[in-house]
Amino acid sequence: MLRKTLENNESLLSSHPLLDIWADGLLVLDANGIIVNINSTALNILGYERSEIEGHFLHSLLCGQAADYQHKKENCLFINVGKNLPKNDIVDAWFVQKNGIYLHVDVRNIAHYFSHKPSDEVSHYTVLSFQDCSTRRYSEKELQRLALFAELNPSPIIEFNEQALIYFSNPAMVELIADLGFDEQGMPGVLPDNVRFLIEQCLCNNETLKNIEVEVEGRWFLWNFHPILERSLVQAYGLDITFRKQSEALLFAEKERFLVTLDSIDDAVITVDMDEQVTYLNPKATELTGWDSSDAIGQPVKKIVNLFNADTRKPGENILQRVFAEQVPHRSAESLFLAHRDGYVISVKQSVSPMRSCDSSMIGSVIALHDVSDAIRMEQNLNYQASHDSLTGLINRAEFENRLRQSVEHCKTDKITHALFYIDLDNFKIINDTCGHMAGDQLLCQITRILEEKLRRGDILARLGGDEFGGILESCPIDRAEIIVTDLCQRIQEYTFVWEEHQFCVGASIGLVQIDEDSRDIEQLLSMADSSCYAAKDMGRNRVHVYQHDDADMIQKKGEMQWVSRINKALLEDRFVLYFQLISPIKCEEKGLHFEILLRMLDEQNNLILPGEFLPAAEHYDSVKAIDQWVVKNTFAWLHENPEITKQVTLCSINLSGHSLGDERFLHHLTENFKKYQFSANKICFEVTETAAIQNLSVASHFINTIKTLGCSFSLDDFGSGMSSFGYLKQLNIDFLKIDGLFVKDIVIDPVDAAMVKSINEVGQIMGLKTIAEYVENEDILNAISKIGVDFAQGYGIRRPEPLKNIAELLKMPSKV
Structure with a gap:
């Protein structure tokens, strides 16, 4: 209609009601592209006045880039005005509004006509309509973006219609279906089993269903179902959460392991937050504190963990605050008591460590309490055992020597006099041989009671070994001491020992010495x-002898110097013989030969002399170092000369005296022999008695450490008989602990000995040492130490000592243990 109006009435080029009522913006252009008319709608859209538009080129309304683009178009509507273009062609353009904002418009050619003027000149006009397409274009782009989102999304997306038929699935979903296939109902196997119900529920209730988990062949997916009501569709969006599930499973397993570990360990573990409030207690913490977890959580930690110094009974150091301040672990150095909720106390050791979050910031602390009550009781028991004789309950030789040393110092500082006495029982060997060890032990206990009854309060009494006792009479002049000791001797003489049908008179020889400021x-x-005791025996026994300066000469005449001469002659004439005794494993799988080298001496008539006869004199007169050197040299030579046997030797143990430990010349002799005789040094283990080791602990420790650098191992012999402190053992770098045979031989019948062996073995195990039991004389003893857990056995019940040359025969025989 508009076109017909324009063609029939040229006056409409300037104004016509139809132009202003038109819903779109209208522009009338002449042949040159000049705007000759514009309707009100266009003015309102663009924001210009009529005078600012009419008479201007259309090009002036186009924004720069769009204008250039329009000129480049070959069939541009604005360049081809006057040509016969198809009606209603739409051109995408950008107009510049008066406020400078670009307006995205669709421009369409709606009319085209020719005007004839009186001058017969023909004018060409074009009517263009345009409308704002910004919203539509934005929606189209959004739809494109959404379509692209679905196409490129790595997560599976699928759409269903009302009949639960697949309407759309993105490439990720297609790939997933290819991997997992369809279920029996024809649905993708990765979807929930009730997918049809979910689709119906979404559409009926206009409800989004979220977080529906599905597990398929070890893979986990999380589905959200969203209704699209305007299209009667349901879109399902899936997320592969397999990694998250695996991480959760690992985290749960780790947490479970952590909790099981905390529930199982024998330490109390308590966690606190930054406000020092309890957040967790493991079962051991509940046991030690007396607080249930439900009652303790949220309480101040000071209320739950009440610690105080074991010595001063004052509150212990608050290392928790130190950990919070310094953010590093700390341990309590002091001995602590933990107060149980029921009122009793427990000995504990405390450590506190910071607890951190994933960003390393501190979020609290972990308090660990280790119950050391049993360890302290064991150490107290060991210290007691180390200083006391297990049979009589008296202090032992080592502790007696400590007390004697204190008495000597006391005399020098306070100018007073003490007395030392030494008792050796007469006829004890007869009772032991006639009635056995149990009778001998019973006798020793009864003699102990007699002595304790007769001594004054404050006097010191000790069992020095075997049937020997020693004592110190505090603040007692020698004449008064002689009266007291004589009374002891008479009381023992009057005592009759009865065992079954036997009766014995015992008697005692006692030596007495004054201790004064001149004692060295x-x-x-x-x-x-x-010497005085020996003199009492020599003078007829059952008497007291007060030390005289010529007593030592008398004792010397009784034979020690004779032994020294005989020993030196035997060394020159090579009249020593190497023996060995097998050391057999009990519970470990040791292969090869493990034995101890023993020594015998041949007299002038080639009769064997046991070491108990000549070694005491050798040690007393320092001939024992020469014997040690002879043993080392000849043992090394034998190992070197018998390589086939040496290959099967696991460990060869050689005894050393305490004299050799501090002798640098002996160390030199040892290293030179290792160089001379070629075999592995780790086949050698050196033994030294506990008593010898602790007499000069630093010297012994230096010697042991030096020997071990060569590759040898080290054993502490006769452990238990001279034990003076558990601390000594911790200072020696040894490998084996040889339990004194005095405790082993009666282990089956004497519970005290059994307890002692068990204690020593436990100490050895705790310190990582192998234990060896001596004096294993029969199968019963072997079974007893096996139950205790001793590692090795040595004694007549395993194999008797025999010449070293017989070892070749042993290789052909099965091991006894």
Whole structure:
């Protein structure tokens, strides 16, 4: 209609009501592209006045880039005005509004006509309509973006219609279906089993269903179902959460392991937050504190963990605050008591460590309490056992020597006099041989009671070994001491020992020595007491002898110097013989030969002399170092000369005296022999008695460490008989602990000995040492130490000592253990 109006009425080029009522913007252009008319709608859209538009080129309305683009178009509507273009062609353009904002418009050619003027000149006009397409274009782009989102999304997306038929699935979903296939109902196998119900529920209730988990062949997916009501569709969006599930499973397993570990360990574990409030207690913490977890959580930790110094009974150091301040772990150095909720106390050790979040910031602390009550009781028991004789309950030789040393110092500082006595029982060997060890032990216990009854309060009494006792009479002049000791001797003489049908008179020989400010050292005092005791025996027994300066010469005449001469001659004439005794494993799988080298001496008539006869004199007169060197040299030579046997040797143990430990010349002799005789040094283990080791602990420790650098191992012999402190053992870098045979031989019948062996073995195990039991004389003893857990056995019940040359025969025989 508009076109017909324009063609029939040229006056409409300037104004016509139809132009202003038209819903779209209208522009009338002449042949040159000049705007000759514009309707009100176009003015309102663009924001210009009529005068600002009419008479201007259409090009001036186009924004720069769009204008250039329009000129480049070959069939541009605005360049081809006047040509016969198809009606209603739409051109995408950008107009510049008066406020400078670009307006996205669709421009369409709606009319085209020719005007004839009186001058017969023909004018060409074009009517263009345009409308704002910004919203539509934005929606189209959004739809394109959404379509692209679905296409490129790595997560599966699928759409269903009302009949639960697949309407759309993106490439990720197609790939997933290819992997997992369809279920029996024809649905993708990765979807929930009730997918049809979910689709119906979404559409009926206009409800989005979220977080529906599905597990398929070890893979986990999380589905959300969203209704699209305007299209009667349901879109399902899936997310592969397999990694998250695996991480959750690993985290759960780790947490479970952590909790099971905390529930199982024997330490109390308590966690606190930054406000020092309890957040967790493991079962051991509940046991030690007396607080249930439900009652303790949220309480101040000071209320739950009440610690105080074991010595001062004052509150312990608050290392928790130190950990919070310094953010590093700390341990309590002091001995602590933990107060149980019921009122009793427990000995504990405390450590506190910071607890951190994933960003390393501190979020609290972990308090660990280790119950050391049993360990302290064991250490107290060991210290008692280390200083006391297990049979009589008296202090032992080592502790006696400590007390004697203190008495000597006391005399020098306070100018007072004490007395030392030394008792050796007469006829004890007869009772032991006639009635057995149990009778001998019973006798020793009864003699102990007699002595304790007769001594004054404050006097010291000790069992020095075997049937020997020693004592110190505090603040007692020698004449008064002689009266007291004589009374002891008479009381023992009057005592009759009864065992079954046997009756025995015992008797005692007692040596007495004065301790005063002139006394030099305990070794001299003990030697003097021993000499006096020997003199009492020599004078007829059952008497007291007060030390006289010529007693030592008398004892010397009784034979020690004779032994020294005989020993030196035997060394020159090579009249020593190497023996060995097998050491057999009990519970470990040791292969090869493990044995101890023993020594015998041949007299002038080639009769064997046991070491108990000549070694005491050798040690007393320092000939024992020469014997040690002979044993080392000849043992090394034998191992070197018998390589086939040496290959099967696991460990060869050689005894050393305490004299050799501090002798640098002996160390040199040892290293030179290792160089001379070629075999592996790790086949050698050196033994030294506990008593010898602790007499000069630093020297012994230096010697042991030096020997071990060569590759040898080390064993502490006769452990238990001279034990003076658990601390000594911790200072020696040893490998084997040889339990004193005095405890082993009666282990089956004597519960005290059994307890002692068990304690020593436990100490060895705790310190990582292998234990060896001596004096294993029969199968019963072997079974007893096996139950205790001793590692090795040695004794007549395993194999008797025999010449080293017989070892070749042993290789052909099965092991006894």
